[in-house]
Amino acid sequence: MANVLRNSAKFGFSGVLSQLSIHSRHGRECVSPCFSLQQRNNSTSPKIKVDLDNSTGVAVLRMQSPPVNSLSLDFLTEFCINLEKLEMDKSCRGLIITSVSTHTHTHTDTDTVTQSHKTMIHTITPPVCVVSQTLSKVSSTGLDIITLPVCVCVCVCLVSQTLSKVFSAGLDIMEMYGKSPERCGEFWKAVQEMWLKLYGSNMATIAAINGSSPAGGCLMSIGCDYRIMADNPRYSIGLNETQLGIVAPFWFKDTLVNTVGNRAAELSLELGLLYSAPDALKIGLVDQLVPEDQVLSTAQDTMSKWLAVPDHARQITKSMMRKQTIDKLLSNREADITNFVSFITKDSIQRSLRMYLEMLKSRKA
Numbered sequence: 601m602a603n604v605l606r607n608s609a610k611f612g613f614s615g616v617l618s619q620l621s622i623h624s625r626h627g628r629e630c631v632s633p634c635f636s637l638q639q640r641n642n643s644t645s646p647k648i649k650v651d652l653d654n655s656t657g658v659a660v661l662r663m664q665s666p667p668v669n670s671l672s673l674d675f676l677t678e679f680c681i682n683l684e685k686l687e688m689d690k691s692c693r694g695l696i697i698t699s700v701s702t703h704t705h706t707h708t709d710t711d712t713v714t715q716s717h718k719t720m721i722h723t724i725t726p727p728v729c730v731v732s733q734t735l736s737k738v739s740s741t742g743l744d745i746i747t748l749p750v751c752v753c754v755c756v757c758l759v760s761q762t763l764s765k766v767f768s769a770g771l772d773i774m775e776m777y778g779k780s781p782e783r784c785g786e787f788w789k790a791v792q793e794m795w796l797k798l799y800g801s802n803m804a805t806i807a808a809i810n811g812s813s814p815a816g817g818c819l820m821s822i823g824c825d826y827r828i829m830a831d832n833p834r835y836s837i838g839l840n841e842t843q844l845g846i847v848a849p850f851w852f853k854d855t856l857v858n859t860v861g862n863r864a865a866e867l868s869l870e871l872g873l874l875y876s877a878p879d880a881l882k883i884g885l886v887d888q889l890v891p892e893d894q895v896l897s898t899a900q901d902t903m904s905k906w907l908a909v910p911d912h913a914r915q916i917t918k919s920m921m922r923k924q925t926i927d928k929l930l931s932n933r934e935a936d937i938t939n940f941v942s943f944i945t946k947d948s949i950q951r952s953l954r955m956y957l958e959m960l961k962s963r964k965a
């Protein structure tokens with residue numbers, strides 16, 4: 601555990617703040633006034649909102665990165681900064697990780713807002729000047745020209761974007777597709793860092809899984825101490841890497857084995873299974889199912905039980921259970937990055953990823 605903390609010290613706050621995203625994959629900007637607004641609201645970054653209740657010592661970390669909370673380099677960097685801050689805050693003893701269902705984004709100055717299937721104008725705060733126009737836009741396939749109504753807003757407007765019913769869609773596939781080996785290496789280091797910080801956290805951690813949680817989303821969930829999932833037939837969870845033609849790294853596998861045991865992990869990984877909530881409960885991939893509107897409150901009630909245990913006893917026990925698994929990655933980090941980069945940049949793997957991306961998009965069409 602101490603190793604993990606020492607390692608994480610490499611992310612100095614000034615360094616990481618300068619790395620904060622100003623542009624997401626989906627083209628949504630976060631300008632600096634947005635960040636300062638978040639700070640005033642006790643939210644630490646644009647893709648993640650953290651509320652620490654000083655009376656209970658419990659922080660709720662809400663992922664709010666539309667459309668699917670995918671784990672991009674920017675997202676992972678912000679996640680690690682937030683975790684590190686909470687870890688160093690002695691008043692914080694417990695952490696609940698969940699997803700928001702609505703994301704509010706602040707735009708300033710002249711801004712263009714397109715009305716697409718996932719974006720709607722929520723509020724326009726005066727003074728504002730709205731000019732109706734039409735915008736020609738090339739679609740993501742690059743083939744069709746479509747015309748969208750747009751509003752050009754001068755001054756300040758607030759836009760609300762709806763997140764899918766997703767806890768996290770896992771690693772951002774766009775970070776692994778068509779990227780340079782250097783960039784892939786940087787990305788993988790951030791994935792490692794996220795897992796090391798979470799799995800080795802001194803805080804009691806609960807995943808309040810209020811949506812689907814495939815692959816890296818599942819890794820984040822099993823990196824916590826306890827999992828509560830919404831009992832919704834549309835949601836699934838699992839390490840489905842083989843379905844994408846990729847191989848879950850050894851530390852994903854180790855975390856799953858530590859959670860569900862060897863046989864269930866073997867079936868789950870080789871077949872790339874995504875489990876419904878009841879099936880996930882059956883194999884012990886999640887610990888509890890509750891109605892969707894009770895996921896967070898149940899996590900809060902459960903957290904009070906975890907925090908009734910003296911911290912030092914719980915922390916030493918957690919370390920005893922997880923240290924070997926953590927040390928295995930710590931002593932193989934560079935080799936693991938090299939493996940990832942050489943694997944993911946192979947032509948055949950890139951082809952698999954492209955087909956998977958096309959499948960995701962065609963499913964929608």
Ligand SMILES: CCCCC/C=C\C/C=C\C=C\CC(=O)SCCNC(=O)CCNC(=O)[C@H](O)C(C)(C)COP(=O)(O)OP(=O)(O)OC[C@H]1O[C@@H](n2cnc3c(N)ncnc32)[C@H](O)[C@@H]1OP(=O)(O)O
Pocket residue numbers: 667668670740764765766768769770771772773774812814815816817840841844846847848849939940943944960961964
């Ligand atoms: C031998 C040596 C081994 C060394 C190790 C090597 C390799 C290990 C490598 C990698 C490990 C990877 C782990 C991962 O996490 S990979 C990611 C896996 N994730 C998935 O499979 C999830 C895919 N997504 C979905 O199933 C659905 O999107 C979801 C159920 C989450 C939500 O469905 P919904 O219908 O609400 O939304 P969609 O319309 O499908 O999606 C909206 C939008 O978002 C895009 N998108 C979805 N998931 C991702 C993603 N993971 N990354 C990037 N983008 C994603 C989707 O394409 C849509 O985009 P658009 O069409 O609106 O542009």
